[in-house]
Amino acid sequence: MDTGNTAFVLAAAGLVLFMTPGLAFFYGGMVRSKNVLGMLMQNFFAMGLVSVLWVLFVFSLAFGKDAGGGFVGGLGFAGLKGLGNVNLALPGYSGAAALSIPPLAFVAFQLMFAVITPALITGAIADRMRFAAYAVFIGLWVVLVYAPVAHWVFSPTGWLFKRGALDFAGGTVVHINAGIAALALVIVIGKRRGWPSEVMPPHSLPLTLLGTGILWFGWFGFNAGSSLKADGVAAQALINTHMAAAAAMLGWLIVERVKDGHATTLGAASGAVAGLVAITPCAGYVGALPAVAIGGVTGAACFLAIQLKFRFGYDDALDVVGVHLAGGIVGSLLLGLFASKAINSAGADGLFFGGGLDLFGKQLLAVGATLVWSFVISFILAKVIDATIGLRVPPDDEAQGLDLTQHAETGYAYGDLGMGRIGS
Amino acid sequence: MDTGNTAFVLAAAGLVLFMTPGLAFFYGGMVRSKNVLGMLMQNFFAMGLVSVLWVLFVFSLAFGKDAGGGFVGGLGFAGLKGLGNVNLALPGYSGAAALSIPPLAFVAFQLMFAVITPALITGAIADRMRFAAYAVFIGLWVVLVYAPVAHWVFSPTGWLFKRGALDFAGGTVVHINAGIAALALVIVIGKRRGWPSEVMPPHSLPLTLLGTGILWFGWFGFNAGSSLKADGVAAQALINTHMAAAAAMLGWLIVERVKDGHATTLGAASGAVAGLVAITPCAGYVGALPAVAIGGVTGAACFLAIQLKFRFGYDDALDVVGVHLAGGIVGSLLLGLFASKAINSAGADGLFFGGGLDLFGKQLLAVGATLVWSFVISFILAKVIDATIGLRVPPDDEAQGLDLTQHAETGYAYGDLGMGRIGS
Amino acid sequence: MDTGNTAFVLAAAGLVLFMTPGLAFFYGGMVRSKNVLGMLMQNFFAMGLVSVLWVLFVFSLAFGKDAGGGFVGGLGFAGLKGLGNVNLALPGYSGAAALSIPPLAFVAFQLMFAVITPALITGAIADRMRFAAYAVFIGLWVVLVYAPVAHWVFSPTGWLFKRGALDFAGGTVVHINAGIAALALVIVIGKRRGWPSEVMPPHSLPLTLLGTGILWFGWFGFNAGSSLKADGVAAQALINTHMAAAAAMLGWLIVERVKDGHATTLGAASGAVAGLVAITPCAGYVGALPAVAIGGVTGAACFLAIQLKFRFGYDDALDVVGVHLAGGIVGSLLLGLFASKAINSAGADGLFFGGGLDLFGKQLLAVGATLVWSFVISFILAKVIDATIGLRVPPDDEAQGLDLTQHAETGYAYGDLGMGRIGS
Amino acid sequence: MRLVTAIIKPFKLDAVKEALRTLGVQGMTVSEVQGFGRQRGHTEVYRGTEYTIDFVPKIRVEVATDDATAGAVVQAIADAARTEKIGDGKVWVVAIEDVMRIRTGEMGHDAL
Amino acid sequence: MRLVTAIIKPFKLDAVKEALRTLGVQGMTVSEVQGFGRQRGHTEVYRGTEYTIDFVPKIRVEVATDDATAGAVVQAIADAARTEKIGDGKVWVVAIEDVMRIRTGEMGHDAL
Amino acid sequence: MRLVTAIIKPFKLDAVKEALRTLGVQGMTVSEVQGFGRQRGHTEVYRGTEYTIDFVPKIRVEVATDDATAGAVVQAIADAARTEKIGDGKVWVVAIEDVMRIRTGEMGHDAL
């Protein structure tokens, strides 16, 4: 055990935990005020439900002893059995990859990833999903989609990991995975009433910027923490994370300014998040200047990607597809070009660093496998839940807003109108 | 000195500091907008006043050389005298318990506990306490109540510590202590005008959820940091903290849904905080599944506990008694059942782990001692201040709100009505 | 490499990054709601632009091999060339000052300082600066003002550093530097229309208090992190930072209460920030009681300093001059009195600790040099930009607010008036 | 028909609403307003600068009613809203030529 | 001249605005109000305590118009705002003695 | 008695208030409204989608006054609120049958 590495990973776990509230505010500010609590609740609820499932058996499915074929882990770690032993070596984490932190620190760190991934989906289905249906969906989704994909890519015993596909902190496992699931879900649940003709402006951009600040801050834990050591790779990952966010903000703002005539604060926030998404798979494998390039490209690319929903008519309310799916794919593939062993010997050399197209091919495979699995299972889940509980709130409830109809609350009460009575 | 442990405890101190603003927003969102600044101010002011008292002499009372009977520390460390010496051993922290961090890191970490404990009380006396009276109350309270109780329980030379009562991060010292003091204070100060017949809805649940997110995040420092080492116990404490919050959120929401028909965002926030309270004494002494159980039980229990104020007619405005007192008692006693030396050799075995009722008895003693001391002194303090300065704002000021009458400010000015003039 | 120190500095870098959003909210809450996005955008944009310039060449100007005279660094580190090598020793960081962290961790930590320093200026020019002009100004400013001053004072090869002037975390480099630049800029850009006769109250003090909480939290990274080691000096710096904020809050509130009859929440926030500013240069060089004294003095002094703008008629909108310039000078000079080698052997003894006026003289020199350079260059920059792009928005845009005119957005949309149409 | 408009203290709204209910009034429309009058406003202080706000938050209550009941409505509102402290507000009555219930198109008395 | 005041459902504002535009109405003033009437409000729950809110968010639309067009304005608003569900709201008409356009000082018809 | 209602630009409120004060008007009621008229609104852009907002923030000022002073009140408001730019707003006058001061029950002139 190394106290420095342990301190680092525990702090990183805290930072990643903080990202889910950050995401809640990032999204919450963008919806109309009648739906702000619905959005916040969906995100906070993921912190509750997913966490309990994780310790019960989902961690074991993701990082337990491989159950065969590198497809999913076994149930040996159900209830975190035996993981209190600080000297236990997790499957595959041996030799050079041996952990110098208590296994529970790793469990906690990975838990936070499992929480935020389904939470990312909430932005796409904003303003119209029944809370009960949402709860059932993410519960099943972490088991059937997140756990296996995490096993494939993150676990050293996973089939994509073994093939040499690289994903430093979750470009495929987190962003592509959630982004494509979001697309499947919006296809099944359908458009918000009035979209796209009706105006649905953000109700509080300061809230969205608060979320952005928290996400940026927390992402340092997400990416640098994924080194699992407080070392040079972690430092590289941290600075890359920051540079990609910065460059993507500029990239988005420039395109926006040219196209619409204004650089907007929502654009700055959106660009920064897009850059953070794209650098996630690359963080510990590329240099700082490539990180700037990846960020810049992604910022511009995602600004264009979010326009696709109008072309194809799917109501990706807050652009989860446009930012997380598109950004995740851009990052995962650019890694095939920019990766360099000079930065991280545990990584590989991409096309621009003499590695040819080998890594790029592996990245394509990982992206493709994630897209297919996540889309298919998510689509089936959505259909089944829609046919049983029903995914969507009734039209009148949608008009009145999720806050009142799903949670019997209102987000804000600033006025002087003390209009209520106790009791019904 | 171990740099990893030092980095860990310093980071933890920062996280705990951040909890007090978090608490301010958690509470601030629940009051009506005319009182939001009054609430925020009470919390921020604790960061100012308590901190100064702490370095002057309160730290010394709590952790200084025992002045006799394990009841209170001496004044040897007044002004932090001699604590700059990194090799100094604090009284009782020797042998296995020896610190591997600079004493000032310990002082800073404990300081943040002393700040947030009186701040917890603000939720109970919301909307009606004079600012000056509040300032005097918490100033005296940290000296007469917090310091001794911290000495009893936290200092290895304290009488309850010596008896083997366990409190990993402050179930008695922080939560029961503040919760019972809050009850004493609301009994003396009385009900808000209009309570319980008048409607007093939260003015900004997003603000409350922001506070919840910050508290959850900061609590990792509060509990894991209490290991004072970046080790396996810290990792266990961190994951337990998270699991209890998650399970308590679910517990609260389930009961709420059954009883009232809705799962509310305020319920999710309240449940999570209740779980964090209950796990505080247990964090480093129990396993992850017991943490889930403790959380689940507490979430349900606190939802029921907050209804007691209507039965008994005390106006615990934001449920400090229902959440912190009730949750703190539940956690401190359940520790007597779930504690296990297999998790932490420095701990003990509870009833379910072959330790019989021995630990449970010690926990009962610690809970009882804290309840009696804190209630009696807090009640006397409140009475004395009420008789001298006066605890309560005049009725008209209460109607107009604390923001204008105590601080000559208004929380929000969104409108277009530029209605003021410079000068009076 | 030491993992504990690396974990500490990386965490500190994250904390300092988080300060810029914190600053955005601190300022954003103080402006009228029609300008909130303009303020937030200026701060977030600094995270984008300055970061990219930093890795391209500004870091090299500040910390690269001295280009002669200790005035500025060379371009050897442009694009962070060679800094990926964890064993590289940065110029001047050898012997006792040798770093035990990866160079990129140092680069990232210092980057965050470069981001927040120009962002501090935004408070002074609130509500009236063209966004394009702002972007150009800060871009040039970090190159022409920040980089050299950082080299003089922070780099062991800088001329002021060599002379023995002390600045633990940026009293001169950050606060005096930004504060005097803010003064130059407000002189050139002029007053807000209606100032000082028109009422311009803060639109959201809770937002300002959120910023305050984030700043206080982040400042632990700013100051303690500047030790670059998780050691006793870091612990001292952290507790000093906290104590100065606490004492300054009390100092400000007492003077305010005496003068105006009320202790305000904005006063508590302003005082805390003033204390954090003043302790910045002193954090690792003084004891805890001196930190309390420095804080208390600064809190009172800055409350008086912010009144100067009415006397002299410059519109320092949110008191950057009154808080950061005044606080920075007070702290940098008081260090000449309170510094003690007993606290930090790498420091010096001030007047009160037997060092005579020697250190005080050096501090005066550092303060003076920073004042002159920053004011002159900032003034010229402002004049040039005003003559070319134009610093200021047209009167009608100023009346309508920056949010709509600069960014085509509105901060808040709480109401039921769905008043928009898609398309123009 | 008559339109009765009242400016009252915000915390009196519930009392007024109940008074009108008991009178058999089926509907009303209320809104937040700011009042200027004999009742003094308040002062605020930000960083040492004093601001005086002359306006006081009030609630406007509007009730469309028959000519016959207008007087009773005025009286009921006034009685319910009265605190006998300065700032209780005003009630005024305006003649309305006609009222329509949008849902049904009913006019006059039936529209109320 | 006439002042037509309508209380409508918020989401109907755009439809009403367009209807008035097509009618040639050059201007209007709208504001947020809370309505009490046959349409039930809603309940909220905070920590186990149920609150009933009797008021429903509505929009007030005011149009000053010539006597001649007043009837058409009422009709246009009603038609555009009608959903035939309870809570569609009211329209009432009041006589105004005169209108002035502040900018020019024009009175009466020219002021609209 | 008369009720003078004015729709003005928000930043003109202080000027109007002072003008009325100097005229000896003892009270008024103001509220935030949104205006539609000749003055164009503005456009906003969110993630590449352009929104046009046709409404402009305005302030409504209401003054109940004697028949005698009504004209002077209208004039004072108009003079104080005039910028001669489009969007200055309107003032209209309605007859009120009676006014009551809630506090005292005084009617008519004494109620003002």
Ligand SMILES: Nc1ncnc2c1ncn2[C@@H]1O[C@H](COP(=O)(O)OP(=O)(O)O)[C@@H](O)[C@H]1O
């Ligand atoms: N002439 C007036 N026209 C319109 N509203 C008025 C007038 N005078 C007073 N008001 C309204 O009535 C409220 C109470 O009036 P005020 O003079 O303060 O107390 P009182 O009604 O007890 O005399 C004011 O805040 C304002 O909203």
Ligand SMILES: Nc1ncnc2c1ncn2[C@@H]1O[C@H](COP(=O)(O)OP(=O)(O)O)[C@@H](O)[C@H]1O
């Ligand atoms: N007598 C009245 N005076 C003023 N406003 C009224 C009156 N009656 C109803 N309203 C307004 O009209 C709205 C709709 O009325 P309601 O009775 O709910 O439905 P409907 O118009 O279909 O009968 C109410 O919310 C209220 O704002």
Ligand SMILES: Nc1ncnc2c1ncn2[C@@H]1O[C@H](COP(=O)(O)OP(=O)(O)O)[C@@H](O)[C@H]1O
């Ligand atoms: N017919 C009308 N009825 C009610 N309010 C009106 C009417 N016409 C204009 N207004 C109000 O007056 C404001 C100013 O009118 P506008 O046509 O923009 O400029 P101007 O008053 O200079 O002609 C509008 O924003 C609206 O609030």
